[in-house]
Amino acid sequence: MNRHDFLVEVGAEEMPPKSLRALGESFRDGVAAGLGSAGLTFGTATAYFTPRRLAVKVAKLLDRQPEQRIERRGPPVSAAFDATGKPTRAATAFAESCGVKVEELTRINDNKGEFVFCRTTRAGEPAA
Numbered sequence: 001m002n003r004h005d006f007l008v009e010v011g012a013e014e015m016p017p018k019s020l021r022a023l024g025e026s027f028r029d030g031v032a033a034g035l036g037s038a039g040l041t042f043g044t045a046t047a048y049f050t051p052r053r054l055a056v057k058v059a060k061l062l063d064r065q066p067e068q069r070i071e072r073r074g075p076p077v078s079a080a081f082d083a084t085g086k087p088t089r090a091a092t093a094f095a096e097s098c099g100v101k102v103e104e105l106t107r108i109n110d111n112k113g114e115f116v117f118c119r120t121t122r123a124g125e126p127a128a
Contacts, residue, residue: 002062002063003042003043003060003061003062003063004060004061004063005057005058005059005060005061006042006057006058006061007055007056007057007058008031008055008056008058009053009054009055010027010053010054010055011052011053012052012053012054013052014051014052015049015051015052015054017051020049020050020051021049023049023054024047024048024049024054024055025047027047027049027054027056028045028046028047028056031045031056031058032045032056032058035058035061038065039065039066039068040061040062040065041061041062042058042059042060042061042062043058043059043060043061044058044059044060045057045058045059046059067121067122068121068122069119069120069121070098070118070119070120070121070122071117071118071119072098072117072118073108073115073116073117074090074091074094074098074105074115074116074117074118075090075091075094075115075116076113076114076115076116077107077113077114077115077116078113078114080094080105080116087102091105091116094116094118095118098118098120099120099122100118100120104118104120105117105118106118106119
């Protein structure tokens with residue numbers, strides 16, 4: 001994966017000069033938090049501000065989210081399969097929501113009983 005610099009700028013009406021630093025830093029923190037929640041890592045985020053502009057420069061932004069490991073617990077095995085072991089609508093709907101076939105689901109036991117479980121990976125989305 002490659003890393004690139006990224007600049008985002010917002011134009012506005014005249015903003016109060018005394019508030020510019022706080023507004024710029026808040027904008028920077030929001031951009032950084034959004035990138036972090038999307039799984040995109042970066043080097044630094046720097047705020048820039050004038051009375052009519054707020055900008056954030058993000059250095060060394062990852063150009064693609066990393067591959068994500070997805071683990072989801074589904075319905076109880078008793079609801080997912082009938083008495084003959086054939087998958088019910090609960091199992092097929094859960095598998096569809098995970099993007100896998102019923103045969104790819106596993107079973108887990110926890111303190112609440114036996115459940116179907118989905119373990120899969122999803123390719124990272126581009127940062128564009």
